[in-house]
Amino acid sequence: VINAGLYIIEPEVMKYIPKDTKYDFSKELFPHLLKLGYPLFGIKLNGVWFDVGTPKELIKAQNHLVKNSKMLPFDLPDGELTPELGYIIGNSTSASPILTTVVCEDSIVGKKSNLVDSLVMSGSKIGDNCKIIESIIGENVTISDSCELFNCVIGDNVTIDKGTILNDQKVSLS
Missing domain, CATH: 2.160.10.10 (Hexapeptide repeat proteins)
Known part of the structure; x- marks a missing residue:
């Protein structure tokens, strides 16, 4: 499973995202939000996906x-x-x-x-x-x-x- 694409977040979540630094949503933000009791939802999409970052x-x-x-x-x-x-x-x-x-x-x-x-x-x-x-x-x-x-x-x-x-x-x- 790959978490890629579009994230829709509530405005209040922005306070947990540090400014002017690299921050990984999947490894940092999402686990933190779960610890705080925020619900997270996702949808599985079938098909081909490529990480075209290189x-x-x-x-x-x-x-x-x-x-x-x-x-x-x-x-x-x-x-x-x-x-x-x-x-x-x-x-x-x-x-x-x-x-x-x-x-x-x-x-x-x-x-x-x-x-x-x-x-x-x-x-x-x-x-x-x-x-x-x-x-x-x-x-x-x-x-x-x-x-x-x-x-x-x-x-x-x-x-x-x-x-x-x-x-x-x-x-x-x-």
């Missing part, structure tokens, strides 16, 4: 949705499912195969690039001869030719220079 989990969730798109109770955004279980959304283009990767709208993937288990957000450009593995590329990012990114998160509006190799990095403008 890049790997986000990519795992997107790949599950793409792979099982015909069984979903909703449609994926207009796009093309590739033979390699990638998904190219809207007017994006890829001159390379993308394996279990989603390329969002207005993005371009160059020639002879290899994208695996990644997410390329809107307006981004991946150059030629790049390797993007298990990475998240933010919006309006430029990855120049011959770059290699492994397990990286690249923030919005970042440019990665030609030939750059990054492993386990987070890159942002700030």
Whole structure:
């Protein structure tokens, strides 16, 4: 059982939640409220749930949705499912195969690039001869030719220079 989703609490409960500090509802607040005699209620929901709080989990969730798109109770955004279980959304283009990767709208993937288990957000450009593995590329990012990114998160509006190799990095403008 996973306690995830939406919590509805009475305003008076807010006084038990410390300000300006991390506080875990399931491990701290709920046990405290039970000790004080407050009632707690829940509802079980069937289906698939993913904790998308990490890049790997986000990519795992997107790949599950793409792979099982015909069984979903909703449609994926207009796009093309590739033979390699990638998904190219809207007017994006890829001159390379993308394996279990989603390329969002207005993005371009160059020639002879290899994208695996990644997410390329809107307006981004991946150059030629790049390797993007298990990475998240933010919006309006430029990855120049011959770059290699492994397990990286690249923030919005970042440019990665030609030939750059990054492993386990987070890159942002700030």
